[in-house]
Amino acid sequence: MNQPIGVIDSGVGGLTVLHELKRQLPKERFVYLGDTLRCPYGSKEKEEVEQFTWDIVHYLLKFDIKMLVIACNTATAIVLEQLKQTLPIPVIGVIAPGARAAIKATQTNHVAIIGTQNTIDSQAYEKELLSIKPDLETYGVACPKFVPLIEGGTFDRYDAYHIVEDSLIELKEFPTIDTLILGCTHYPIIQSIIEEVVGGQITVLSSALETGFEVSSVLTYHSMQATDDNIDRQDPIILTTGSLHTFHQIKEELFQFKSAQMAHITLT
Amino acid sequence: MNQPIGVIDSGVGGLTVLHELKRQLPKERFVYLGDTLRCPYGSKEKEEVEQFTWDIVHYLLKFDIKMLVIACNTATAIVLEQLKQTLPIPVIGVIAPGARAAIKATQTNHVAIIGTQNTIDSQAYEKELLSIKPDLETYGVACPKFVPLIEGGTFDRYDAYHIVEDSLIELKEFPTIDTLILGCTHYPIIQSIIEEVVGGQITVLSSALETGFEVSSVLTYHSMQATDDNIDRQDPIILTTGSLHTFHQIKEELFQFKSAQMAHITLT
Structure with a gap:
């Protein structure tokens, strides 16, 4: 075809x-x-x-x-x-593939999801993850500043780092998280910055x-x-x-x- | 259901x-x-x-x-x-998922497959890989000694290392290979040995x-x-x-x- x-x-x-x-x-x-x-x-x-x-x-x-x-x-x-x-x-x-990849990757069963306000409010990832594997713990964090940053076309890496760091600060409270789903297709564009912020212990998955x-x-x-x-x-x-x-x-x-x-x- | x-x-x-x-x-x-x-x-x-x-x-x-x-x-x-x-x-x-994972993982487009004599002779992985992505280079290596080793139930890690090393020696000639498919469901049982033999530059994928x-x-x-x-x-x-x-x-x-x-x- x-x-x-x-x-x-x-x-x-x-x-x-x-x-x-x-x-x-x-x-x-x-x-x-x-x-x-x-x-x-x-x-x-x-x-x-x-x-x-x-x-x-x-x-x-x-x-x-x-x-x-x-x-x-x-x-x-x-x-x-x-x-x-x-x-x-x-x-x-893009949600089911991202959820499945997280289930494949996590060893601690603690998975975080970052996305737009609508995606996080919808709990779509949480529902998909738990419908497949009810013994997971999930953590959703809305990052409303990322898409406008990326759609702008060009951005300063230093500014971007600080926006990402501020947005993800609450994840630091949960050291058992070993897997992070980029729950927005824009985010892989700043994936290297996100990986730098969260550190090497966390597998960052792009649904792309x-x-x-x-x-x-x-x-x-x-x-x-x-x-x-x-x-x-x-x-x-x-x-x-x-x-x-x-x-x-x-x-x-x-x-x-x-x-x-x-x-x-x-x-x- | x-x-x-x-x-x-x-x-x-x-x-x-x-x-x-x-x-x-x-x-x-x-x-x-x-x-x-x-x-x-x-x-x-x-x-x-x-x-x-x-x-x-x-x-x-x-x-x-x-x-x-x-x-x-x-x-x-x-x-x-x-x-x-x-x-x-x-x-x-198990072949299509293994092939898809290799396509996802490879950056050099050079992929090796190890399996039983029958699997390698059938070229089933090569056919699947090339039907999806015709610009790949593939290398198949039969490892007929692995299954009897594993089905034995217990094995000496030192002996196993040498069997694996001997079996995979020809892969050393192709430094562009960056992805290796374990084309036999027994092989993940000795995956750590295989990874040690091929070195850290090659992503080893288990179809499991x-x-x-x-x-x-x-x-x-x-x-x-x-x-x-x-x-x-x-x-x-x-x-x-x-x-x-x-x-x-x-x-x-x-x-x-x-x-x-x-x-x-x-x-x-």
Whole structure:
């Protein structure tokens, strides 16, 4: 099946997922839509997040996508179940893969999750983790300052370090935590700073890597893999509702997409 | 769905998979069958492996299993497709999860696989790896001495080190390899020795851990998770066609199953 896989996010954060998907599944075609104009979703009302997500999903369905990846934790927490029940294609969120990776990694059974206010308030990770492994202890910390920092496009590493340190200070009280889930797809962009702040004893997991594994697994399971072996032919299409300039800047600084077709779009 | 998940192996090696499944999915019930009497499968004729695998699958079907995990690389390489097409329940092998984990981990795109003669000759890992990511370089090394060493139950670490070193000597010629797949479920039992021999530059991946992730993923995807939250009620049932004594010994030395019902069975 050589149709593309659709990937959606509230902004640029999902590019971390797209990057891993492309690396792990180079034969696949991808079309990405980042709703930068209305980003961040993490502090919006639930009904708004639902509406925005459906808007961008409807736009991507025009590309005849064979699978949808919600590369946004907030949208996964709020809209995944609706999308799974409504769409005729497999829908993968980022929460279940991140939770599974944490369960695989933790030895102490004490797992922390950081994310946007909406993701942490939804307790989506806690529910997923405990539904699989009820003997875990979980700790959620909202970090509302991270997404605006990252969506800004460029930031000073020193300032960023202090924002991260302040945001994560309460984790220091729980020395038994050995695993930290980056519960927002933007956060891998500042993963090295987060790792420096929390120290080497804690395994920091990006749901981007794990979602690549899960998408690969579902593709195989449904015999939906691309059959075209020419991996150079499969440049991703990257669409944004916002500034193409910021997208270009972030794409070039952080990711090594050989080439990608990029366009600004307007949702109607 | 509180029916058990069936796990099969040629012997004790699959206990590494069972152990991870139980750790990652404590709510699930498991019934394991190790065909120790006829172990190893790794050097048998293809038709024999097919027949033996079907024998143990038929035995496990009596337990009304909701999913089947083939915790044996040789049987996965030879019989997975047949089983998937024939059985009305999801069937998970150990090769695809191991391959996906290697794709996730490698940065140099040079991946080595070690396994039994049959697994290496089948090139099952190479096919899986290259079907997903055609730009990989793969190196397969058969290690026919490992399974007899491990199935013996106890072994001298010094002797084991030398067997491992001799078996893996040709890998030294390829310094670009950064990822090694343990392509046999017995091998995690000697993983620390293998890691010592290959050195810290190579990530050693056990398909046991990764199969846990894949089983969790498929359970969620099909809404087949166990609903009983009392994880102490879910002791695995462990069956063997061979010596219960060896099984007990290995189980107690290597795994921390709180308790398990164990029995010797005869296939008819």
